[in-house]
Amino acid sequence: MNKLLKLSAVVAVIASVATAGTLDDVKKAGILKCGVNTGLPGFSEADSKGAWRGLDVDYCRAIAAAVLGDASKVKYVPLNAKERFTALQSGEIDILSRNTTNTETRDTSLGINFAGVMYYDGQGFMVPKKLGVKSAKELDGATVCIQAGTTTELNLADYFRSHKMKYKAITFDTNDQVTKAFESGRCDILTTDASGLYATRTKLKNPDAYMILPDIISKEPLAPAVRHGDDQWFDIAKWVRNALVTAEEKKITSKNIDDVKAKSTDPEVKRLLGVEGDMCKNLSLEKNCFYNAIKQVGNYGEIFERNVGQATPLKIKRGLNALWTNGGILYSPPFR
Ligand SMILES: N[C@@H](CCC(=O)N[C@@H](CS)C(=O)NCC(=O)O)C(=O)O
Numbered sequence: 001m002n003k004l005l006k007l008s009a010v011v012a013v014i015a016s017v018a019t020a021g022t023l024d025d026v027k028k029a030g031i032l033k034c035g036v037n038t039g040l041p042g043f044s045e046a047d048s049k050g051a052w053r054g055l056d057v058d059y060c061r062a063i064a065a066a067v068l069g070d071a072s073k074v075k076y077v078p079l080n081a082k083e084r085f086t087a088l089q090s091g092e093i094d095i096l097s098r099n100t101t102n103t104e105t106r107d108t109s110l111g112i113n114f115a116g117v118m119y120y121d122g123q124g125f126m127v128p129k130k131l132g133v134k135s136a137k138e139l140d141g142a143t144v145c146i147q148a149g150t151t152t153e154l155n156l157a158d159y160f161r162s163h164k165m166k167y168k169a170i171t172f173d174t175n176d177q178v179t180k181a182f183e184s185g186r187c188d189i190l191t192t193d194a195s196g197l198y199a200t201r202t203k204l205k206n207p208d209a210y211m212i213l214p215d216i217i218s219k220e221p222l223a224p225a226v227r228h229g230d231d232q233w234f235d236i237a238k239w240v241r242n243a244l245v246t247a248e249e250k251k252i253t254s255k256n257i258d259d260v261k262a263k264s265t266d267p268e269v270k271r272l273l274g275v276e277g278d279m280c281k282n283l284s285l286e287k288n289c290f291y292n293a294i295k296q297v298g299n300y301g302e303i304f305e306r307n308v309g310q311a312t313p314l315k316i317k318r319g320l321n322a323l324w325t326n327g328g329i330l331y332s333p334p335f336r
Contacts, residue, residue: 022233034060035093038078041199042308052076055307056097062293066240071296082149096225101151114223115237120320122216123155124194136215140165145178145187155218193220202313242332243290247299254298272335
């Protein structure tokens with residue numbers, strides 16, 4: 001009997017370890033480990049003082065605000081394209097927020113779950129103007145600079161094969177290497193997500209000597225990701241993203257949020273901001289979880305404009321990333 005009791009105690013301990021969720025780990029550590037890009041202007045970049053900025057960085061901050069009440073409680077783990085999935089699988093990071101395309105293979109066989117799109121993108125091409133090319137269909141025989149471990153590599157192969165064109169790829173591990181090789185003339189074209197083209201262009205010594213072709217050859221829904229097998233954490237990752245989008249839809253900003261919270265008669269706004277209902281409790285978070293994220297980081301529109309919008313060097317238009325009520329496809333399920 002004694003032995004049996006001991007055995008069941010051991011089983012209980014093992015079970016509790018096996019089911020201990022990421023939320024508990026993050027709360028215990030008091031810090032969120034967020035996997036980000038090593039350096040992609042507008043999306044994830046550390047300044048000279050080591051402060052991280054960008055659209056993907058702001059998503060990490062929103063999660064930290066929702067979970068820990070403080071957007072600054074993030075440890076940023078810079079990752080290149082090849083390292084990113086192993087870092088998530090091994091537990092080195094709690095969440096991946098690194099311009100990562102949601103694809104079938106990644107979502108299934110890599111053991112990860114994508115938590116809703118933060119940026120709708122597509123793959124494009126940048127060429128030196130002196131090449132005299134106006135469309136991707138004129139690129140037969142080109143030498144192309146690309147980054148390893150990306151969807152870019154695969155789309156490029158698909159595109160050239162389906163258009164019966166030939167190319168020579170030169171592959172690098174980082175975007176800096178790709179950019180340098182491109183600038184030095186080692187390749188005729190640089191291809192990556194359009195967001196990456198805008199970001200890379202800001203780093204070129206003579207940006208006016210290059211143009212981005214109008215062709216977009218793929219869909220690249222860039223989404224944060226978590227590990228398989230932790231539904232609670234997956235729900236948090238999804239609903240924080242949804243809260244940022246819904247806040248924009250409801251015109252709640254980091255500046256007017258206290259006023260809206262005090263005065264709004266919109267039932268969904270009241271639920272979102274924790275005035276009514278149990279939305280945050282459903283996620284095992286404090287009542288103010290979404291309020292904290294929006295107050296400290298801003299709504300989706302604020303995040304977009306601050307990092308990649310018209311007032312930034314990237315000058316990206318909202319396009320597909322406008323709200324569904326505004327000509328785009330940005331959409332959140334209801335807070336109900
Ligand atoms: N969205 C694509 C591409 C992501 C990607 O890694 N893009 C490159 C080119 S813009 C990048 O971010 N490089 C930055 C770096 O690792 O130095 C994917 O998920 O595979």
